Amino acid sequence: MFWTILSGCEVAYLVAMIVVIILEKRSPISTIAWILALAMLPYVGLVVYFFIGPHRVRRKRMRHGHSSAEVRGQLAAEAKLHPEVAAPHRVQLAKLASRASGSVMSTAKRIEILAGGKACFDAIVDAISRAERHVHVCYYIFEADRTGTRIRDALVERARAGVKVRLLTDAVGTSLSRKFLRPLREAGAECARFNPIALGGLLPRFQLRNHRKIVIVDGRVGFLGGINVGDEYDESVSKRDAFRDTHACIEGSAVRELQFTFLEDWHFSTSRVVRDKGLFPPPAAGEHEAAIIVPSGPDQEWEAIEHVYFTAITQADERIQLTTPYFVPDEPVRIALSAAALRGVRVEIVVPRRSDSLIVTAAARSYFDELLRAGAHVYEYPRMVHAKTMIVDGKIGIVGSANLDNRSFRLNFEVSMLFYAEKALADLGALFETDKQKSRHITLKARSRVGLPMRFAEASARLLSPLL
Secondary structure, three states, rough: OOOOOOHHHHHHHHHHHHHHHHHHOOOOOHHHHHHHHHHHHHHHHHHHHHHOOOHHHHHHHHHHHHHHHHHHHHHHHHHHOOOOOOOOOOOOHHEEEEEEEEOOOEEEEEEEEEHHHHHHHHHHHHHOOOOOOEEEEEOOOOOOOOOHHHHHHHHHHHHHOOOOEEEEEEEEOOOOOHHHHHHHHOOOEEEEEEEOHHHHHHHOOOOOOOEEEOOOOOOOOEEEEEEOEEEHOOOOOOOOOOOOEEEEEEEEOOHHHHHHHHHHHHHHHHHHOOOOOOOOOOOOOOOOEEEEEEEEEEOOOOHHHHHHHHHHHOOOOOOEEOOOOEEEOOOHHHHHHHHHHHOEEEEEEEEEEEHHHHHHHHHHHOOOHHHHOOOOOEEOOOOOOOOOEEEEEEEEEEEEEEOOOOOHHOEEEEEEEEEEEEHHHHHHHHHHHHHHHHEEEEEEHHHOOOOOOHHHHHHHHHHOHHOO
């Protein structure tokens, strides 16, 4: 019926497009969904597929992949100052992280867990104030508020002192005015936007975004995690409803891979290879903490961060402590969590009682019943918890920018750190316990009281999981 109004050429073109979609070898559900979209809405479906279909991801992947090859190719000689080290626990997990992401296991002199925005911003401003050569900053969200102004002014002061300052913000997550950026540019800092939206903003706002939160000072000190730049992350500013978030500070050779990640993003955004001296300083004395930076994005062949999460969960023997603001796992991760609980691993998951998206909150709750029946423990934090962390058996930690959802695993450019430092693991574990104590323990009995309308809403939101 739908095809009778189309000409022979149009029908042939649609058939050809369906063949192309099948050859993409995506998941059966995704493939069928695209075919139905083209069949039911031939013209609209073609337009949507052209802009946001899998081929769009490949095109961006090739461009960013070129940036990675260009940067690593030109800077490889300088960066090869730090030999790869062995992982102290779960060697196969470290090998997977390295092969999937292209990073190598390295060492750090110090790994510090920063709980909350105040501790994070204080540490970042202090590190920036000590910069002698360069400061590289990359954020998904950078607000022009009190917190953003504080970070900007710290960067301006260093730029005026002759330090190379580069600020990269996502073109969708951040919208800073020329007035706000003027002091930076006048001081000599460089500012760039990652992947601006084409065609006047007609493309979906959340497609292929840089969701990373990175600060690198002199190639020796690095910051990464879940905390964006904004007042809502600082509990000393937004005292009642600040996001509960976690960041990490690392010092030592492990910062090298974080530096590479920034430089690749910078080249992708500006087409310029940074050649400053001191980008990759030699190892410092006393480096003994093994860690690996794991970047992930649609430019990679493998979904590196998802592979790390999945493997870490399947290798757990005793306990998994997982915190995420957006709990919308795909089937492999969902099964891995349920299987871990069924085989006796204590699986504990902390999520916000209400995230900043009602749809995501509803979709997340649709997964609770299965996990609870398997023996997992789910806790809802009273306000927005934005941390993205996991601890496995008290021996392996993950801190980064990636949520437990399809967008972070497959579409966004993300970065996480896999680490083994005992003190950092103890601090992260204590933070998890504090969050858990403040949270409401969700039980099967409580879930049984959820009415049919709410269950239907949760199940309906779950249908959107691939898009969340």
